[in-house]
Amino acid sequence: MKMPVRSGSLPFQVAFLLLLALSSAVNINGQGSNGICDDKPSLEPRPHSVSISEFGAVGDGKTLNTLAFQNAIFYLKSFADKGGAQLYVPPGRWLTGSFNLTSHLTLFLEKGAVILGSQDPSHWEVVEPLPSYGRGIELPGGRYQSLINGYRLRDVVITGDNGTIDGQGSIWWDWFNSHSLNYSRPHLVEIVNSQTVVVSNLTFLNAPAYNIHPVYCSNVLVQNISVTAPPDSPHTVGVVPDSSDNVCIEESIINIGYDAIALKSGWDEYGIAYGRPTRDVHIRNVLLRSSSGSCIAFGSEMSGGISNVQVDRVHLYNSFSGIEFRTTKGRGGYIEEIIISHVEMENIDTAFAAIGHSWSHPDDHYDPTALPILEQITVQNVVGKNITVAGNFSGIQESPFTSICLFNISLSLNPGSLTSWVCSNVSGTSETVFPEPCPELKSSSSSTCFSLPNSYGRAAVL
Numbered sequence: 464m465k466m467p468v469r470s471g472s473l474p475f476q477v478a479f480l481l482l483l484a485l486s487s488a489v490n491i492n493g494q495g496s497n498g499i500c501d502d503k504p505s506l507e508p509r510p511h512s513v514s515i516s517e518f519g520a521v522g523d524g525k526t527l528n529t530l531a532f533q534n535a536i537f538y539l540k541s542f543a544d545k546g547g548a549q550l551y552v553p554p555g556r557w558l559t560g561s562f563n564l565t566s567h568l569t570l571f572l573e574k575g576a577v578i579l580g581s582q583d584p585s586h587w588e589v590v591e592p593l594p595s596y597g598r599g600i601e602l603p604g605g606r607y608q609s610l611i612n613g614y615r616l617r618d619v620v621i622t623g624d625n626g627t628i629d630g631q632g633s634i635w636w637d638w639f640n641s642h643s644l645n646y647s648r649p650h651l652v653e654i655v656n657s658q659t660v661v662v663s664n665l666t667f668l669n670a671p672a673y674n675i676h677p678v679y680c681s682n683v684l685v686q687n688i689s690v691t692a693p694p695d696s697p698h699t700v701g702v703v704p705d706s707s708d709n710v711c712i713e714e715s716i717i718n719i720g721y722d723a724i725a726l727k728s729g730w731d732e733y734g735i736a737y738g739r740p741t742r743d744v745h746i747r748n749v750l751l752r753s754s755s756g757s758c759i760a761f762g763s764e765m766s767g768g769i770s771n772v773q774v775d776r777v778h779l780y781n782s783f784s785g786i787e788f789r790t791t792k793g794r795g796g797y798i799e800e801i802i803i804s805h806v807e808m809e810n811i812d813t814a815f816a817a818i819g820h821s822w823s824h825p826d827d828h829y830d831p832t833a834l835p836i837l838e839q840i841t842v843q844n845v846v847g848k849n850i851t852v853a854g855n856f857s858g859i860q861e862s863p864f865t866s867i868c869l870f871n872i873s874l875s876l877n878p879g880s881l882t883s884w885v886c887s888n889v890s891g892t893s894e895t896v897f898p899e900p901c902p903e904l905k906s907s908s909s910s911t912c913f914s915l916p917n918s919y920g921r922a923a924v925l
């Protein structure tokens with residue numbers, strides 16, 4: 464199939480991303496920029512392509528096209544061993560309930576193509592909870608399947624020429640707020656137990672809950688997407704790498720109700736038993752806004768562990784929290800080997816937080832003696848304007864947060880700021896940090912600070 468080549472103006476967002484891409488040519492401390500994002504899969508064009516309209520789909524925004532998507536993908540399964548195939552979605556408004564992808568498939572949304580999530584819950588199948596959560600995240604029991612799903616796949620690409628996936632989530636937000644949901648809300652894209660997953664060149668709107676949720680996946684690339692949901696949409700989240708490794712998120716813009724990017728790995732006894740960490744993650748060149756949550760969050764579900772995460776060149780604005788680490792007693796697991804550098808932030812209530820209490824449990828069977836570990840977190844080269852709280856580090860008495868290293872950070876606080884740093888049960892070191900941190904973060908030894916090993920990215924086999 465021949466795709467029209469686009470030419471056109473450069474809107475603000477693209478100009479911003481170009482700027483980020485240019486600035487990333489500068490080396491960090493002479494170490495170069497080796498990371499997961501430098502090792503990406505090469506996308507071969509698929510030898511076969513069919514259009515969703517060949518399967519009886521109607522793009523009028525009213526006709527339900529679930530069967531057309533399911534039939535098209537069933538047909539395209541037969542091309543899996545022939546180099547794979549593309550499902551082409553032409554301009555139009557394609558209403559659908561949830562459907563499953565297949566391996567070696569590219570779902571391509573043309574410019575002007577909009578996949579619309581149905582607002583009728585009976586068009587969303589109810590599926591089992593994820594084993595690392597043991598129940599739906601919002602309600603005990605099952606959960607609605609996501610709009611676009613993948614199970615045990617290889618080589619799946621969801622892309623386009625800035626086509627749109629619109630979850631029409633307002634009805635789900637109302638049910639969530641009025642406590643009338645029967646199952647936990649669905650996400651837009653969920654890919655489970657899969658390898659080599661690409662989501663790129665698309666716009667995501669109004670997700671019922673999460674936008675992009677790779678779970679138990681390896682080699683995931685999220686690139687050049689835009690994600691938007693209203694500031695008051697309850698607990699909407701952008702991209703959620705969950706018990707997944709070798710993940711790159713880059714050149715994207717996320718403006719969301721709760722967390723923009725949240726790294727997770729399972730919930731209490733279920734996550735501990737499943738035992739699959741999120742590791743080897745690289746986030747760079749992103750513009751993030753989170754109204755009520757955090758631009759970048761680690762946890763609170765982190766029972767399988769989170770390690771080796773590199774965040775660089777991020778711009779965070781108009782948000783409640785900039786970067787937040789969350790855990791609680793009973794979680795087990797760890798958050799460690801995290802390096803965050805070149806952060807610009809403005810109009811943020813709390814720039815950095817690490818909170819070791821007050822997150823909820825799936826049920827009463829969690830083990831309160833399963834103490835999480837939070838250590839080896841390095842934050843450097845940060846400039847912030849109009850910040851209310853510079854850092855809120857509230858660790859766990861029985862398992863204090865350690866090796867928190869802060870270098871070259873300059874935050875200007877707004878006149879309403881009463882406390883710049885809050886610290887308890889935490890230790891670490893700092894150098895050239897303004898405003899001056901609490902004594903707990905001023906130990907003289909920086910020997911245990913996490914820094915990038917030269918072989919960073921060795922595990923990237925994308």
Ligand SMILES: *[C@@H]1O[C@H](CO)[C@@H](O)[C@H](O)[C@H]1NC(C)=O
Pocket residue numbers: 533562563588590612614
């Ligand atoms: C999609 O896959 C899930 C998990 O394998 C399965 O439960 C569901 O029935 C599938 N749906 C369809 C329409 O094939």
Ligand SMILES: *[C@@H]1O[C@H](CO)[C@@H](O)[C@H](O)[C@H]1NC(C)=O
Pocket residue numbers: 469624625626664665687
């Ligand atoms: C990003 O996506 C837009 C369309 O959404 C496209 O025009 C642009 O070329 C893409 N940029 C990159 C770097 O892939």
Ligand SMILES: *[C@@H]1O[C@H](CO)[C@@H](O)[C@H](O)[C@H]1NC(C)=O
Pocket residue numbers: 474476477625627666
């Ligand atoms: C992509 O599409 C969205 C929604 O239609 C639009 O707001 C945005 O400007 C487009 N971006 C680009 C780079 O064309």
Ligand SMILES: *[C@@H]1O[C@H](CO)[C@@H](O)[C@H](O)[C@H]1NC(C)=O
Pocket residue numbers: 584638643644645
């Ligand atoms: C929940 O279930 C009840 C009883 O079956 C039903 O009346 C109600 O519409 C359902 N709510 C939603 C949001 O699906």
Ligand SMILES: *[C@@H]1O[C@H](CO)[C@@H](O)[C@H](O)[C@H]1NC(C)=O
Pocket residue numbers: 506622661663664686687
């Ligand atoms: C995104 O779109 C641009 C412009 O069409 C293309 O060059 C690039 O390969 C696409 N990226 C991905 C990862 O699909």
Ligand SMILES: *[C@@H]1O[C@H](CO)[C@@H](O)[C@H](O)[C@H]1NC(C)=O
Pocket residue numbers: 781782809810811812849877
């Ligand atoms: C400072 O940030 C707050 C949000 O945290 C915002 O309401 C306020 O308008 C900002 N002030 C200035 C001067 O930009």
Ligand SMILES: *[C@@H]1O[C@H](CO)[C@@H](O)[C@H](O)[C@H]1NC(C)=O
Pocket residue numbers: 805806843844845846871
């Ligand atoms: C401190 O951080 C700023 C902002 O990222 C950067 O421009 C500057 O080069 C850094 N200074 C050192 C000594 O690394």
Ligand SMILES: *[C@@H]1O[C@H](CO)[C@@H](O)[C@H](O)[C@H]1NC(C)=O
Pocket residue numbers: 813818821852855857882885
């Ligand atoms: C620090 O975080 C804790 C837990 O979220 C919160 O209760 C407290 O109010 C925060 N302190 C400040 C000064 O923001």
Ligand SMILES: *[C@@H]1O[C@H](CO)[C@@H](O)[C@H](O)[C@H]1NC(C)=O
Pocket residue numbers: 858859860886887888
């Ligand atoms: C550690 O945290 C506990 C609450 O979990 C608090 O009571 C205690 O005062 C803290 N210890 C220090 C030294 O701040």
